[in-house]
Amino acid sequence: xxxxxxxxxxxxxxxxxxxxxxxxxxxxxxxxxxxxxxxxxxxxxxxxxxxxxxxxxxxxxxxxxxxxxxxxxxxxxxxxxxxxxxxxxxxxxxxxxxxxxxxxxxxxxxxxxxxxxxxxxxxxxxxxxxxxxxxxxxxxxxxxxxxxxxxxxxxxxxxxxxxxxxxxxxxxxxxxxxxxxxxxxxxxxxxxxxxxxxxxxxxxxxxxxxxxxxxxxxxxxxxxxxxxxxxxxxxxxxxxxxxxxxxxxxxxxxxxxxxxxxxxxxxxxxxxxxxxxxxxxxxxxxxxxxxxxxxxxxxxxxxxxxxxxxxxxxxxxxxxxxxxxxxxxxx
Ligand code: AKB
Numbered sequence: 001x002x003x004x005x006x007x008x009x010x011x012x013x014x015x016x017x018x019x020x021x022x023x024x025x026x027x028x029x030x031x032x033x034x035x036x037x038x039x040x041x042x043x044x045x046x047x048x049x050x051x052x053x054x055x056x057x058x059x060x061x062x063x064x065x066x067x068x069x070x071x072x073x074x075x076x077x078x079x080x081x082x083x084x085x086x087x088x089x090x091x092x093x094x095x096x097x098x099x100x101x102x103x104x105x106x107x108x109x110x111x112x113x114x115x116x117x118x119x120x121x122x123x124x125x126x127x128x129x130x131x132x133x134x135x136x137x138x139x140x141x142x143x144x145x146x147x148x149x150x151x152x153x154x155x156x157x158x159x160x161x162x163x164x165x166x167x168x169x170x171x172x173x174x175x176x177x178x179x180x181x182x183x184x185x186x187x188x189x190x191x192x193x194x195x196x197x198x199x200x201x202x203x204x205x206x207x208x209x210x211x212x213x214x215x216x217x218x219x220x221x222x223x224x225x226x227x228x229x230x231x232x233x234x235x236x237x238x239x240x241x242x243x244x245x246x247x248x249x250x251x252x253x254x255x256x257x258x259x260x261x262x263x264x265x266x267x268x269x270x271x272x273x274x275x276x277x278x279x280x281x282x283x284x285x286x287x288x289x290x291x292x293x294x295x296x297x298x299x300x301x302x303x304x305x306x307x308x309x310x311x312x313x314x315x316x317x318x319x320x321x322x323x324x325x326x327x328x329x330x331x
Contacts, residue, residue, distance in 0.1 A: 019043035020128070023086045025071050025118070026093030028052040030194045031132075031235065033060065035090065038236045040064055049084055052093075071114035077121045088128040088243070091118045097136050098287050099198025100159040111162030119169055123177050130243055133167050133185040133254060135228055136160040136200070140293040145226075147295035149185075149256050149302050157290055167254045174253050183254040184242055187228030187261075187298055189235050190318060192325035200290045204229055204267055208322045211275040212330040220285045223265035227291060228298040230259040231313035231321065238309055245307040252306075258298035259311030260318070270319045 022039055024032050027050035039048040040063075050060065051069035060066060069080055071093045080086065093114050100107035115131060122129035138147055139155040153164050170181035188201025195209075196202030203219050204227075210217035230238075238257045268280045303309035313321065 016042075016044040016047060019047045020087040021047045021049070021085055022088045022090060023049045023051060023069070023080060023084065024090045024092060025051055025069055025114075026091070027066075028054050028056055028060070029092055030189055030191055030197055031232070031239075032090075032092050033194065034191065034232055034236050035092075035239060036064065038240055042240065049080075049086070051080070071117055072109060074117045074120065077117055078124070081121055081125050081127065086125070086127060089118055089122055089130070090239075090243075091115070091129065091131045094132075094162075095159065096197055096199040097134075097157050097159040097290055098200050098202070100162075101157060101286070101290075104158050107158045107162065111159065112165055115162070115166045115169060119173050119179070119181075122181070123173055123179050128180040128182070128243065129170065130182050130184075130239070131166045131170055132239075133163045133183045134159070135185060135187050135295045135298060136290075137163040137167065137185055138293075138295055142295065144294070145296040146299035147256070147297070148299045149252065149254070156293060171253050180247065181253055182242060182250075184238060184303075185254065185256045185298075186235060187230050187258045187295075189230055189232055190322065191232035192322050192329075200287045200294070201227055201229065203264060204262075207264075207267060207271055207280070208319075208326055211271050211278045212326055215275060215278050217268070217278065217280045219264045219268075219280060219282050220287050221264050221282070221291055222284050222288060223268075223282050224263050225288065225291050226261050226263045226296040228258040228261045228295055229318075230257070230311065231318040233321075234259050234311045234313050237312075238303070241309070242303075242307055249307055252302065255303040255306070255309075256298050256300040257303050257309055258300050260314050261297045262315050267315065267319070270315055271323075274319070274323045 045064045049065045051067045095107040141152045141154045173179040174181045196205045207217045
């Protein structure tokens with residue numbers, strides 16, 4: 001392992017004297033490639049190591065260090081952290097809400113055992129640890145509009161249960177062992193450069209691809225299903241800003257973040273401004289029951305107050321940016 005990593009820590013640190021060395025698990029999912037890009041610009045290419053159990057496309061290998069890492073292999077994780085002098089672990093490996101329900105044992109392994117492993121490694125080697133949480137960490141008993149940071153959490157998906165577990169375990173390790181654990185509860189994330197990966201909010205990304213190909217989008221949610229959402233650039237900026245915030249500014253370790261809330265009907269209207277003959281039909285499936293238990297509007301006032309979170313993309317600017325990114329891909 002590691003043959004492809006050519007830098008030494010000192011070389012990386014010459015250009016970026018205060019840069020942490022970061023390992024991103026599950027980095028071939030929706031967020032990892034983008035986060036590695038943003039972090040490499042800030043911390044230096046060699047200081048941000050992507051990892052996954054899947055094989056990356058060639059361009060990913062060309063853009064910076066990539067390693068095989070299985071989050072279920074504790075010894076392997078320890079080895080990577082020691083060999084590559086990791087300071088910060090960003091743990092993205094997880095099965096999302098819809099796919100998790102289809103393979104509960106695997107979701108428990110990846111989302112719960114995987115978290116145990118990264119917590120142990122982070123504690124042992126004094127790493128900063130980021131594990132994302134989600135709007136899915138709330139459930140039918142939580143207030144839905146708005147949903148504050150601290151309230152009833154009784155999710156009814158394995159994804160939600162595993163994310164509450166991650167939040168609580170991370171906070172426990174923080175209080176018990178002083179671990180610098182941080183978590184953001186992300187809403188649905190919309191991005192142009194990857195396809196959706198088994199979530200309940202996937203439709204909000206698929207509608208763009210459908211509009212630009214078949215001009216026909218069959219939505220698996222009811223037209224009036226309101227969910228919190230964020231454009232990927234906001235998600236990545238929130239994550240880096242949050243990780244760079246001094247511990248003294250954080251009044252808690254797990255924060256809600258969001259940018260907008262919309263329904264399938266509302267995003268369809270916005271996309272039709274670019275593709276007027278787009279046809280949208282609605283056939284709710286098993287994902288409707290999941291969405292019906294989730295927040296409609298997310299209250300992220302603590303993130304805004306404590307570390308200055310401010311979104312840049314709302315529904316119209318997100319749609320414009322998605323269209324600008326995707327139109328050239330389909331022409
Ligand atoms: C999902 O739909 O499962 C995710 C999420 C909101 O956490 N996108």
